Amino acid sequence: MLGDTKLGFWVPSGIALAMLGFHFWVVATGAPEVFHFRGTHLVFALVLIFLWYPVMASGSMARRATGAAIDCAFILLSCAVVGYLFLEHDHVLTRFAYVDELSPLEQFLGVGIVLVALESARRTVGLALPITALIFLVYALFFENLGTNELIDQMYLTTEGIFGIPLNVSATYMVLFIVFGALVEKSGTGKLFMDFAMALAGGTAGGPAKVACMTSAMFGTISGSSTANVMTTGTFTIPLMKRIGYRPAFAGAVEAVASTGGQIMPPIMGAAAFVMAEFMAVSYLTVIGIAILPALLYFLAVFVAVHFEAKRVGLKGMPKPDLPEMGKVLRERGHQFLPLVIIMVVLVNGYSAPYAAMLGLLSVIPVAMMRKTTRSEITVRLVLEGLIEGVRNSLQVAAACACSGIVIGVIALSGVGIDFTSFVISLANDTLLLALILTAIAGIILGMGLPTTPAYIVQVALLVPAIIKLGVPLEAAHMFVFYFAILSAITPPVAITLYAANGLSGAGLWDGGIAAMKLAATGYIIPFMFVYGPSLLLIGEPIHVAISCVTSVIGVICLAAGLHGYFLRRANVVERLLLVAAALSLIKPGLLTDVIGVALIGGVVALQLVIMKRASAEV
Numbered sequence: 001m002l003g004d005t006k007l008g009f010w011v012p013s014g015i016a017l018a019m020l021g022f023h024f025w026v027v028a029t030g031a032p033e034v035f036h037f038r039g040t041h042l043v044f045a046l047v048l049i050f051l052w053y054p055v056m057a058s059g060s061m062a063r064r065a066t067g068a069a070i071d072c073a074f075i076l077l078s079c080a081v082v083g084y085l086f087l088e089h090d091h092v093l094t095r096f097a098y099v100d101e102l103s104p105l106e107q108f109l110g111v112g113i114v115l116v117a118l119e120s121a122r123r124t125v126g127l128a129l130p131i132t133a134l135i136f137l138v139y140a141l142f143f144e145n146l147g148t149n150e151l152i153d154q155m156y157l158t159t160e161g162i163f164g165i166p167l168n169v170s171a172t173y174m175v176l177f178i179v180f181g182a183l184v185e186k187s188g189t190g191k192l193f194m195d196f197a198m199a200l201a202g203g204t205a206g207g208p209a210k211v212a213c214m215t216s217a218m219f220g221t222i223s224g225s226s227t228a229n230v231m232t233t234g235t236f237t238i239p240l241m242k243r244i245g246y247r248p249a250f251a252g253a254v255e256a257v258a259s260t261g262g263q264i265m266p267p268i269m270g271a272a273a274f275v276m277a278e279f280m281a282v283s284y285l286t287v288i289g290i291a292i293l294p295a296l297l298y299f300l301a302v303f304v305a306v307h308f309e310a311k312r313v314g315l316k317g318m319p320k321p322d323l324p325e326m327g328k329v330l331r332e333r334g335h336q337f338l339p340l341v342i343i344m345v346v347l348v349n350g351y352s353a354p355y356a357a358m359l360g361l362l363s364v365i366p367v368a369m370m371r372k373t374t375r376s377e378i379t380v381r382l383v384l385e386g387l388i389e390g391v392r393n394s395l396q397v398a399a400a401c402a403c404s405g406i407v408i409g410v411i412a413l414s415g416v417g418i419d420f421t422s423f424v425i426s427l428a429n430d431t432l433l434l435a436l437i438l439t440a441i442a443g444i445i446l447g448m449g450l451p452t453t454p455a456y457i458v459q460v461a462l463l464v465p466a467i468i469k470l471g472v473p474l475e476a477a478h479m480f481v482f483y484f485a486i487l488s489a490i491t492p493p494v495a496i497t498l499y500a501a502n503g504l505s506g507a508g509l510w511d512g513g514i515a516a517m518k519l520a521a522t523g524y525i526i527p528f529m530f531v532y533g534p535s536l537l538l539i540g541e542p543i544h545v546a547i548s549c550v551t552s553v554i555g556v557i558c559l560a561a562g563l564h565g566y567f568l569r570r571a572n573v574v575e576r577l578l579l580v581a582a583a584l585s586l587i588k589p590g591l592l593t594d595v596i597g598v599a600l601i602g603g604v605v606a607l608q609l610v611i612m613k614r615a616s617a618e619v
Contacts, residue, residue: 154413308561
């Protein structure tokens with residue numbers, strides 16, 4: 001709106017720093033009253049969105065002037081809708097929702113906040129989420145016959161709509177964690193991750209693909225964005241994978257699948273994990289606990305899959321002279337792991353996630369200044385750029401959460417969630433497996449059009465109650481829909497993260513899509529594993545958790561071997577089928593299936609050893 005001028009840079013940058021200062025103040029002193037807290041967070045985000053994402057950034061002078069006027073109108077409207085909540089705070093808190101008549105001003109501002117929520121989401125995350133919200137509004141007005149005043153009341157003057165749980169999560173957690181990720185990246189920690197992974201696995205078979213897996217896990221847990229992860233680490237790892245002989249589709253798929261897994265990898269994960277903690281009314285540390293084993297299984301599956309693929313096609317690792325030396329990496333940059341360690345220590349000691357994020361964020365620059373090797377990279381300009389970039393990255397989450405509040409508000413007011421639960425249960429005929437399959441399909445379809453966080457939020461309202469009613473534990477139900485909201489990013493035909501990776505690798509959509517789904521096959525199965533065996537979520541007796549871990553590890557290795565055609569040696573069709581059958585048997589909890597799985601693996605090992613012995617004898 002301000003154009004490419006110094007004013008156009010410093011005004012939004014100053015507002016961004018003020019927004020960050022507000023969130024620091026909240027963590028240090030405690031959150032103010034709910035409308036003050038969420039309203040201040042929202043008005044900061046909306047003003048920055050309409051400044052940084054102008055409606056008409058190019059074109060003739062007249063066109064840009066018209067766009068600037070529209071942006072100004074949205075900024076004034078954003079300030080007005082939140083300002084009213086401040087000025088009439090006592091009235092808003094003491095009125096009877098849905099009973100007291102709305103004044104004409106409240107009706108106008110209520111419509112206004114819906115408009116700015118829809119427009120801010122359109123500018124930052126695309127059309128899919130606003131269209132979804134509009135569909136729910138139309139449903140409420142014309143199919144549930146809810147009154148306009150009821151909807152405005154719900155959306156604007158209660159904490160069940162736009163100012164609901166999703167926006168609270170954005171205000172409470174996301175700004176500090178996203179700024180932390182941006183500042184960590186600016187401080188050179190990304191180079192630590194890359195060099196550490198290269199030193200550890202770069203020289204092994206298919207080394208660059210394993211490096212992609214490891215760096216995406218490390219970087220993904222900080223960024224929480226699969227597409228951003230691809231564009232950060234993939235620019236380095238994808239050309240390396242192609243250089244040693246991986247075909248483009250496989251190289252892009254490795255980076256896309258590993259980057260997508262960053263959203264499920266503790267300690268930070270993606271924004272939806274914070275929403276999950278709020279919906280389940282548990283601490284974020286609890287979410288980390290239930291997420292850790294499935295996440296490790298996911299990355300183990302990708303890691304062994306790239307190993308088996310490399311062995312099958314005869315790919316080597318990178319030459320030793322091209323690899324960094326581990327001792328040197330740790331001496332020069334190892335201290336940059338400390339901010340992550342600080343976050344985990346603070347969480348484990350019972351402090352809140354926002355407090356942990358603040359301490360982690362405050363530690364990034366002092367830690368980088370500890371050693372001469374990283375001190376030279378830190379400048380005032382770099383720090384300011386990191387802070388401002390982090391706030392800018394958080395705007396998408398804020399807009400998505402505000403717009404998701406419209407959907408949640410309609411579901412709560414109309415009762416459509418209860419109807420949908422009954423529909424899913426009747427369609428599944430009270431069969432849990434069928435209900436889970438329907439939920440998974442719905443999750444992938446929703447996730448194709450929506451970012452992970454709103455896709456998860458909608459599923460929580462519509463799908464989670466149905467599978468909980470069929471006996472699924474609360475934690476497993478939430479993790480189930482969380483996984484499928486994430487996996488939609490690599491599931492064709494709408495696979496946003498895969499598009500980004502294919503842009504770097506040069507692969508086609510379906511070639512890359514098939515390779516990605518093979519690599520992520522375990523990711524599609526893991527949610528079913530922890531529904532039928534909650535011990536993978538650390539629920540139950542320690543002995544059951546240990547047994548589930550062992551059998552699941554063996555199972556995912558066998559699945560990767562079967563899908564990629566290599567175990568002790570190249571596997572023929574029969575051996576591949578036996579390996580997949582063994583994997584599915586071991587993945588399903590139960591003594592009988594475990595015995596069957598072990599027997600099948602034993603048969604494959606025996607077959608391959610016999611063939612290897614014959615081959616060596618002939619030589």
